[in-house]
Every structure is written in C-alpha cells, then in structure tokens.
Amino acid sequence: MKTPNENTRIARASLLPLLWLLLVPLMAGCSASLPPVDHGPDRMTPVTDSTALSELSDQQLGADSGQPGFLMLDSGRDALLARAALIEMADERLDAQYYIWDDDHSGRYLASRLVAAANRGVQVRLLLDDINVSGKESLFSVLDAHPRINVRIFNPAKSRDGVGRWLSYITEFDRINRRMHNKTFVVDGAFGITGGRNIGDGYFDEHPAINFRDRDMLVLGSLVSDMTGNFEAYWHSRWSYPLEQLYPQPKTPETARAELVQAHRQASGLRASPPLDRASARALLEKSLAGLVRAPGRLVFDPPPEDPEAPADNVSATARALFEVVESAESEVLIESAYLILADDQLMKLDTIGSPDVKVAALTNSLATNDLVTNHSGYVRWRREMLEHGMELYELRPDAPACQRWVENAPACSNGAVSLHSKAVVVDSETLFVGSFNVNQRSMYLNGETVLIIQSPELASAVARDLRRAMKPENSWQVTIDEGGDLKWNGGDQVSSHEPETGFWRRAMARVLSWLPIEKYL
16 A cells, blocks of 8 residues: 555656646746756766776676676665665765655665765765655755765756746646656766666665565676766756755755764664675675676667757657667567557557567556556557557556565565566567666657667576566456457456456546547656
8 A cells, every 4th residue: 555645746746747738838938947057067087997896897707898797686675785785885986867766764875875985085976857856855955065976956847846846847848848767876987777766665675565676787897888978968968957056055964964874874774784884795796796697788878858848759769779679579579667658650660570470568567556547547548559469468466476576575565565667678588678768658759768788598588587477367467358349357267347456536537548648748
C-alpha cells in the first residue's frame, strides 16, 4: 500500500499532463521564461590516472583495456552499496546526474557521504532535473553551500513554488516538457553507473511498502569517459542553472552539513550496511567485480536541446539506436519497460524487422502496479493495436513472487507491492539495450536519455531469463484478444475480463484519459 504522501505525489503527477493540455491555450503568454545561463569558461581540473579507483580499474581490466567491463547491479541493495563504495573511494571528482533525488533515508545518506567526500577534498558536481526538486530544496541548498560541491538544476520553472510554479508548467508548456531523464554517476573518471534507478528508498530496496524492480550497470574502461561527456553536455547547457540563482542560501550551512554527516555516519535508518571506510569500500568493490563481464559496447545519449521551446518532432538519438538494434533481430525481441507506448510509426517498424518470424514480447506495469494512472492510460490507448501487430503483452502483478528475487527486503514483498521501473531490450539473447529509456513516446521525442548497447550473450541471456520468468502466470498477466474481440487478462487458472486487482474508479480514470491524444507527454 502507498502512503498518503506518495498517493498525493502520484495524484499530482498523474494530473499534470492533463492540466497542461487543458489550460495551456488559456494561459499562453502570461509569464516569461528564465533567461539562458552563460556559465563562462570551465575551470575544473582534469582528473588524473593515479587515483585509487583508476588503479582498481586497471587491475580489473588488465593490460588490454580496449574492451570495457560491465557489472549488472540487479538489486536495489547492490545498487546502493556500489554507489556508497564509490563515494568512499573517491579521490578527486564525483559527478552525479539524476531525474529524482529523494529526501528520504537513502537520499540523505548518500548526500551525507557526498559532504564527507567534499570535506576530504573531492570536487562534487550534482545535476538534477527540476521536475522533482520542489520540497527538497533545503537539502540541496545545504550541499551547494559547500565550497567543493556545486549543484545545478536543469530546465527549471521560473516560479519556484505554489500556484506560480503550476502556472509556469502551463504557460511554458513546450519548454517544461523537455526533461533530463538521463542518469549517470561517475567517480574519478574511472568507474561509472548508468541505468534506470533514481536516488531514493523505493529504488534501493529500502521502502517498507513499495519497491521498484530496476536495473543499473556499473561500467569500467573507455565508456566511462563517454558517460562524463554525457554529464558535461548537460552541466554546461545554457538551461542548467546554478542552484544559488533559484533558492536562497541557508543561514547556517556548516551546522546543517555537520548534522547531516553525523546523523548518517553509521547509515542509520537503512536496512543495508554500506561500507563505512575506504578499506571496506575497496573490499566490497573487489568482491563484486568478480562478476565483471568484458564485452564490446557503446553509450548513446540525447544531448540537451539547444532550444527547448522548439517543437519536439524528431525521434531522439537513443530511439534511433533502439530501432537499429531491433531491426537486427532474427528470432526474438524481449522488451522490459515501466511505461510502454508504441504508436503507429513504431508498430510499422516492428512489421519490417529482419524476419517475419521474430517474436516480440513485452513486460510492463499493470494498472495495479503502475505508479502513474496517466502513463498507463497512454498504454491503454495503444494496447489493442500492439496486440494486433503480433506483440505479446505481459503486465506485472503486484503480488508477483519474483519480488522475492528482485528486492532484498523480504517484508516489503510480503506486506507491500512491487512496481516495474526497469528499462531494457534484449535481441536474440545476444544484444542488450539498457538504460533510462522507456519504450514510450516521451522517451522517443521529449526526454533526454542515456543507454548502453552491449554485445554480450552472457549479459543479454541473463536479462532474457529474468524476463521470461517474470512473464510466467504467477508473476504477470498475459493480455490477449479472445474470439469475440474482447481483451482478457490470463493469470494461469484465473482469467479476467478487466484489469485485475484494481477498483472501478481507477480503471475508469485510465479509460477516460486514454481517449485523449496525450501519449507523447506521458
């Protein structure tokens, strides 16, 4: 069950696209945008190759460092521990870029470790998308006031709170819809993490009731510099604003930072046990890196828009990369996407992939597990067409036993629910496409995204096996069209004629919203 605060946040987020579309014609022209920023010359000192993490990377990759190394962070706990260990090992620089950084146990713990790293001389740069900053600005202001921590906010609304913030969303509809959904975490230019996870309890197996199934990749080698290039493109964007331009500085930041570090020195409030010093951090990384996979790969990211108010009519670089990967399929395409919306243009591409016998199966959220009814409504709008084009559709069950394998917090699986947040595509169990990219219209046209394309049968097969297990009746409902043309949800011995485990009003809201042509904005 979701808490009242979560329900409020979800309800607001669900209504936002609808409010934009209904009110923008009435409010257009009522407010001016923030002027773009001139950041001036970059004065950051380049990282050296003599840091502890650089040495550890060289040790893991050996003399032949031309081929990158990948470690799948398959559970939220592994993802949290990896980030914590990298922060403890940092010597020179840490760059973090996120769509959401929650002010909860894990968010404040990692923030406290950033402060501790900065206290010992590490330069920290934190880049956040504006859409989820409101209400958490006090935490980020305390960080930004540190002389070695800089925080920037991508594409902010001019008004920072209250009715004015909502009016900014409405009057600046085109610009505000261009979001930085990219997620990168790079330490000393030697280790990087990218994938689907934001920063927060629900992404790290720490929430008592609702946890996300997600995926990250820890990366070593040449692709880490590409991840830094991803970060730098947004950091230097004219639409990334220093936090101090948007919020007043706290009156006693030194005291607040000291209290933050002290409160989380022993990782209080967390179920996980992160490393508390460099020695234990190195031991954790070395143990984890025993599972490192060497494979050819490349990183693709969408650069920030030069003019965010321009029409977003062209598909993104990450979407084009996905189409290229899928077109190479000879037998099977498996899709894992929290939000799934393939419209006419993409469905036509599915009809022309390499072989007419290619199986295309997708796992996505059911209405019962989707955190946003609006996003589900876009899927509802195109669900029948996807089935008619031969796709197999599977919708995650909130009581899926697979939660026990995905989430290292057993009580949360028993007493709560699991929701899908991961984004991956596997082609022929040989190629893995993984990152922040949902297979939906927003990722294809509006968001900035970051993905890895890895040519590894080992990694691709591992994700494929997990998806096939997740598609079994005990974990997901398969949606089909019966002989009478009606949709059915098949869960083994149980067959439903409407979306299972949901109330009438939630189903009605999803259905009514599906009538609106707003899928690009969901």
